[in-house]
Amino acid sequence: MRTIIKYVVVDLVKSRIVLAYTFFLLAMSFGIFNIDENATKGIMSLMNLVLIIIPLVSIIFSTIYVYNSSEFIELLVAQPLKRKSLWMSIYSGLAVSLSLSFVIGVGLPVIIYDGSATGLTLIVAGLFLTLIFTGIALLASVLTRDKAKGIGVSILVWFLFTLIYDAIVLLLLFQFSDYPLEKPMIGITMLNPVDLSRILILLKLDISALMGYTGAIFKEFFGSVTGIGLSALMLFLWTIMPVWFSLKKFQRKDL
Amino acid sequence: MERFIKIIQCSIIVLFCVSAFQVQARTWKVGASQPCKTISSAIAKAADGDTILIYPGVYKEGQIILTKRLVLKGTGYPVLDGEVKYEILTIRSNAVTVEGLFFKNAGRSSYNDIAALRIADSRYVTVRNNKFERTYFGIYAQHATACTISNNLLTSDAKDEISSGNGIHCWKSDSMHISNNTVSGHRDGIYFEFVSNSVISNNKSFQNVRYGLHFMFSNSDNYISNIFSDNGAGVAVMFSKNIGMSNNTFSDNWGSAAYGILMKEISDCVAQGNLFKSNTVGIMMEGTNRVKMIKNRFISNGWAMKIQASCSDNVFTENNFQSNSFDVATNGDLVLSKFEKNYWDKYDGYDLNRNGIGDVPYRPVSLYSMIGEQNPSSMMLFRSFIVSLIDKAEKMLPVLTPVDLKDDHPLMKPLKL
Numbered sequence: 001m002r003t004i005i006k007y008v009v010v011d012l013v014k015s016r017i018v019l020a021y022t023f024f025l026l027a028m029s030f031g032i033f034n035i036d037e038n039a040t041k042g043i044m045s046l047m048n049l050v051l052i053i054i055p056l057v058s059i060i061f062s063t064i065y066v067y068n069s070s071e072f073i074e075l076l077v078a079q080p081l082k083r084k085s086l087w088m089s090i091y092s093g094l095a096v097s098l099s100l101s102f103v104i105g106v107g108l109p110v111i112i113y114d115g116s117a118t119g120l121t122l123i124v125a126g127l128f129l130t131l132i133f134t135g136i137a138l139l140a141s142v143l144t145r146d147k148a149k150g151i152g153v154s155i156l157v158w159f160l161f162t163l164i165y166d167a168i169v170l171l172l173l174f175q176f177s178d179y180p181l182e183k184p185m186i187g188i189t190m191l192n193p194v195d196l197s198r199i200l201i202l203l204k205l206d207i208s209a210l211m212g213y214t215g216a217i218f219k220e221f222f223g224s225v226t227g228i229g230l231s232a233l234m235l236f237l238w239t240i241m242p243v244w245f246s247l248k249k250f251q252r253k254d255l
Numbered sequence: 256m257e258r259f260i261k262i263i264q265c266s267i268i269v270l271f272c273v274s275a276f277q278v279q280a281r282t283w284k285v286g287a288s289q290p291c292k293t294i295s296s297a298i299a300k301a302a303d304g305d306t307i308l309i310y311p312g313v314y315k316e317g318q319i320i321l322t323k324r325l326v327l328k329g330t331g332y333p334v335l336d337g338e339v340k341y342e343i344l345t346i347r348s349n350a351v352t353v354e355g356l357f358f359k360n361a362g363r364s365s366y367n368d369i370a371a372l373r374i375a376d377s378r379y380v381t382v383r384n385n386k387f388e389r390t391y392f393g394i395y396a397q398h399a400t401a402c403t404i405s406n407n408l409l410t411s412d413a414k415d416e417i418s419s420g421n422g423i424h425c426w427k428s429d430s431m432h433i434s435n436n437t438v439s440g441h442r443d444g445i446y447f448e449f450v451s452n453s454v455i456s457n458n459k460s461f462q463n464v465r466y467g468l469h470f471m472f473s474n475s476d477n478y479i480s481n482i483f484s485d486n487g488a489g490v491a492v493m494f495s496k497n498i499g500m501s502n503n504t505f506s507d508n509w510g511s512a513a514y515g516i517l518m519k520e521i522s523d524c525v526a527q528g529n530l531f532k533s534n535t536v537g538i539m540m541e542g543t544n545r546v547k548m549i550k551n552r553f554i555s556n557g558w559a560m561k562i563q564a565s566c567s568d569n570v571f572t573e574n575n576f577q578s579n580s581f582d583v584a585t586n587g588d589l590v591l592s593k594f595e596k597n598y599w600d601k602y603d604g605y606d607l608n609r610n611g612i613g614d615v616p617y618r619p620v621s622l623y624s625m626i627g628e629q630n631p632s633s634m635m636l637f638r639s640f641i642v643s644l645i646d647k648a649e650k651m652l653p654v655l656t657p658v659d660l661k662d663d664h665p666l667m668k669p670l671k672l
Contacts, residue, residue: 040578041600044638052640166641173633181632189635198639218635 001085004076008093012065018097021057025049025105033113040205043110043118047201050106050126051194055133056158062094062137063154067147074255087250091138091243098130118204125197128235132193133158135242142246142253161194169195182217193238196231286310286333294319294327294335301325309333309356317341322348329355332386337361339389342369350379361390368420370395374402382407392420393441401430411440413464421446422463425453433458443469444486451475458482466491467505470498478503488512489534493519500524506532514539515556518546525549528672531556537579540566549573552672558584558624567591575669576600580637582619584628585657594619594662598669606667617665620656622649 012018028049033042066073069090076086106126110119137154144150169188173181189195203222221227283297284290285307291297295316297307303324311331318341321327325348334357337343341362344353358371370392374380380402386409387393393409396402404423413419422438424446425431431453437460438444444460447453448471455478460467467483470476470492477499483490489508492498498521505515515534518524522544529551531537537556540546542565551574553559559579562569564587572595576582582599596612604613623642627634636642649656 038578038600047638048640048643162640166636166639170633170636170641173630173635177630177632185632185635195635195639199635202638 001089004081004086004089005093005096008090009097011069012093012097017061018101021061021098022101022105025053025101026109029106029109033109039114039116040118043114043122043201044205046106046110047122047198047205050122050129051198052162054102054126054129055161055194058098058130058133059137059140059154059158060151061098062134063141063151064147065094066090066138066141067150070255077255083251084247087138087247088243091134091246094138095131095134098134099127102126102130118201121201121204125201128239129193129197131239132235132242135239135246139242139246139249142249161192165192166195186218186221190231190234193235196234200231280304280306282306282308284308284310285314287312298323298325318345319343320345320347321351324348324350326352327354327356328352329357332357334359337371337390339363342373343371345373345375346377346380347375349377351377352381353383353385354381355384357386357388358390358393359388361387361392363391363418365418368392368395368424370420370424373397374399377402381405387411387422390420392424393422393438394424395421396423396425396428396431399425399428399431401432402428403432403434404436405432405434407436409436409438409441413441416442416465419464421469422460425450428453432456439463443467444483445469447471447473447476449473453477454479456480461485463487467508468492470495473498477501482506483515484508486513489514489516491517491519492521492524493517495521496523498524500526500529502528504530504532505534505537506530508534510535517541518543521546526551530554531559536561540569542566544568546570547572550670550672551575552577553582554578557581561585561628562592563587564589569593570595572596573670574598575672576619577669581621581624581627583660584624585620585660586628588657590657590659592660594660596664596666597662598666599662600669602665602667604665611667613665613667616661616663618650618653618656618661620660621646622656625656 029046032045033039036042077083107123110123136157140153140157141150144153189199199218199222203219222231283301283305285294285297289310293316294307294309294314298321301307301323306326306328309329311333313334313336315336315338321344332355335343337360339360339362343358343361353372361371362369371387371390372382372394374396376398378400380399382394383405385407387407388410390411394404409422419442421443422441422445423433423436427449429451431450433445434456436458439462441463442465444463444467445455445458446469450473453476458481460481461484463486465487466489467486468478468490471494473495475497480502482504484506486508490505508515513535515531515537517539520542524546527549531551532554533556535557537553537559540562544567546569548571553574553576555578558581559576561584564585569592574597576597577600582601599617599619602613602617604615604617606613623637623646
């Protein structure tokens with residue numbers, strides 16, 4: 001299994017796309033921090049980058065990679081190897097290299113310029129998003145045989161989590177504005193890893209704006225040990241579930 | 256004629272005698288090993304102008320009522336204990352000085368406003384360098400004129416608004432000087448009702464249940480260089496005129512109804528050089544008229560200002576707005592206030608002629624702050640992609656945000672304040 005992971009990582013690095021991605025993140029992060037002397041504002045801009053770009057790149061890149069290495073996968077399946085270890089190796093290889101890019105590209109500048117609890121939350125959230133969206137990409141590519149369709153599904157999933165979901169939530173908020181929505185909102189937030197990450201970072205960043213009634217409930221929940229535990233659990237589930245489903249599917253798939 | 260001169264001579268002699276007698280002020284010492292054992296007995300013996308020197312010890316004497324012009328002075332903070340039953344000291348005489356005493360455990364009542372120290376119907380009273388602990392009302396001035404309250408330390412253990420009193424409470428008073436006091440743990444730190452021509456300066460008011468400073472129906476007062484932080488609802492200035500507020504710090508007032516300052520129904524005031532930092536709302540304005548805000552700093556607040564449509568003719572100029580989540584929020588289309596030459600860190604316009612003033616106006620009200628005002632739950636989506644899209648679209652073509660609320664000459668660089 002380790003050999004396959006190594007092979008996948010070397011293959012990814014060789015393809016230079018991961019390197020370009022790392023460099024892009026690094027340039028962006030340093031650029032953002034240099035534009036403004038206020039590190040908090042930099043974190044705020046980086047948050048948008050992390051919440052939009054990271055899921056997009058993770059999901060699209062991973063989907064394309066899995067489709068492109070279909071021959072390699074077929075070859076290895078012919079060998080006396082467990083399908084489980086093969087699939088997990090591919091996931092690990094992708095996750096490790098993308099996470100590494102993220103840590104170097106965003107984590108390093110954040111620690112250099114900010115290094116506060118907010119910055120750490122941002123890094124942890126970004127890492128989780130990388131893992132989650134790589135997992136979703138694997139699921140998308142194992143579900144559809146056609147490459148174009150698979151990429152389409154991936155883009156749609158990204159679109160769903162970053163835009164459509166929030167639009168629906170906004171609609172619900174105004175349709176049901178006569179009802180106390182604070183507690184249901186916590187549940188709704190939990191169902192979207194992007195929203196969950198955003199709220200976790202915001203609670204560190206915009207604490208005073210969020211201190212209205214809604215914010216108070218949010219803070220009470222997400223600030224407590226149970227809340228933090230539950231959020232971490234949710235992010236963890238979001239990481240594991242897609243990969244697990246894709247594994248089940250891959251094990252029974254007729255290649 | 257001779258007789259007349261004699262009368263004058265006599266009266267002069269008498270006058271001299273009387274004044275000579277008066278100059279001979281005496282000092283009465285109170286303490287366990289002193290001539291007087293209790294403060295009340297010393298007061299009973301003393302005449303106007305005398306000094307009562309109180310030595311360390313615990314004095315439980317119920318209510319002491321002072322009707323003579325005396326100086327009450329403690330050395331080493333003698334404790335006057337009210338046993339949670341009595342109003343400890345009531346001053347009903349002019350020109351009294353109370354200094355260096357430690358008031359403890361004043362009475363509590365939900366029926367009477369029991370204070371540790373009450374100044375009633377008096378002038379020129381000085382209360383300085385005292386300590387107050389576990390009191391209901393700390394210092395209570397009613398119908399007082401030209402009194403000085405300075406360098407006192409007031410702490411209490413207020414839990415809620417109903418069962419607690421104010422630190423320094425002034426009612427129907429005039430020309431009061433309140434300076435260098437530290438007040439915490441009361442309902443309102445400093446409370447003014449029907450008080451005029453007074454100065455509040457260099458006080459610290461923090462961790463009070465309701466307001467750090469509370470003004471009601473008080474005109475022509477100034478508060479200068481005070482620090483109000485971490486109070487339940489910040490500072491409230493209501494139903495007043497001609498208030499000057501300068502160089503104060505308002506910080507860390509957090510909560511759904513907490514404001515740096517709540518300005519309600521006030522007019523003709525000036526706020527200058529104040530710092531608003533880390534409040535949920537820096538300033539909340541309701542029905543305020545002709546208030547000038549100059550050279551204030553708004554840093555890291557949730558909302559720097561909320562200006563309701565009921566305000567008119569307010570002027571905001573040369574202020575710095577930095578790192579606030581929202582700059583300005585309002586609740587209607589009508590804008591009768593003016594913003595001019597402020598620095599806004601969210602301004603993204605340009606300055607072609609390099610005169611330091613942006614060439615396009617800045618609109619401090621973002622759409623999402625309006626939405627948040629109407630539907631607080633929607634704060635959940637704050638800073639999400641869709642919200643920034645909506646905000647950008649609104650900035651291009653203002654439809655929902657008030658068109659007139661804008662700064663036509665925003666500064667490119669922050670003012671050095």
